Amino acid sequence: MTETANARTYTPAEAATESGFSIDTLRYYEREGLLAPISRTAGGRRAYTEADLGWLGLVRCLRDTGMPIADLKRYAELSLDASTMNQRLALLQAHDQRVQEQVDLLVSQQERLREKIRWYLGNGATPAEQERAARS
Structure with a gap:
């Protein structure tokens, strides 16, 4: 965990633990547009926010209840x-x-x-x- 401008951020490993997704899945979701581009630290490492984890919680719910990736992509697009x-x-x-x-x-x-x-x-x-x- 790091603190950036008083906002808590999570390393990829912490985000994986918190969300229940693997680090590879998190990267895949970002590449596929299911997750907004993740901010980076000065060293170029991904830094997940509470909002990112909240979104991943919804994605987890939708995936666990069987929502197809295509529908999830559509939902993510619409959410923008x-x-x-x-x-x-x-x-x-x-x-x-x-x-x-x-x-x-x-x-x-x-x-x-x-x-x-x-x-x-x-x-x-x-x-x-x-x-x-x-x-x-």
């Missing part, structure tokens, strides 16, 4: 223009709908799995298996 708020909202709402569909499917599949577990417990699973199932 304050007049695109409605387009950004629409993109996020469409993604939210896809995430909800995935959640609904997983809940449905989990219920089917639990039905099968109940069947085994009711049809002769050993006491050890029953105990294991009760803990999970």
Whole structure:
């Protein structure tokens, strides 16, 4: 960590740790325009800001919920223009709908799995298996 004009900055290693992305991924995201160009120290090293880490947190959320890179690039492009708020909202709402569909499917599949577990417990699973199932 360094302090620049009273603003905390992070080294690439610290930014990687904080964001959960590898240093290579951070560089890739910068090259692809998913991350604004990162400021540099006098020695030429990248210096990530709190704002950069905040953006990376959103990128992490969107990637973890399955947003394709193409949509993420589009969102990043739109984020550069304050007049695109409605387009950004629409993109996020469409993604939210896809995430909800995935959640609904997983809940449905989990219920089917639990039905099968109940069947085994009711049809002769050993006491050890029953105990294991009760803990999970």
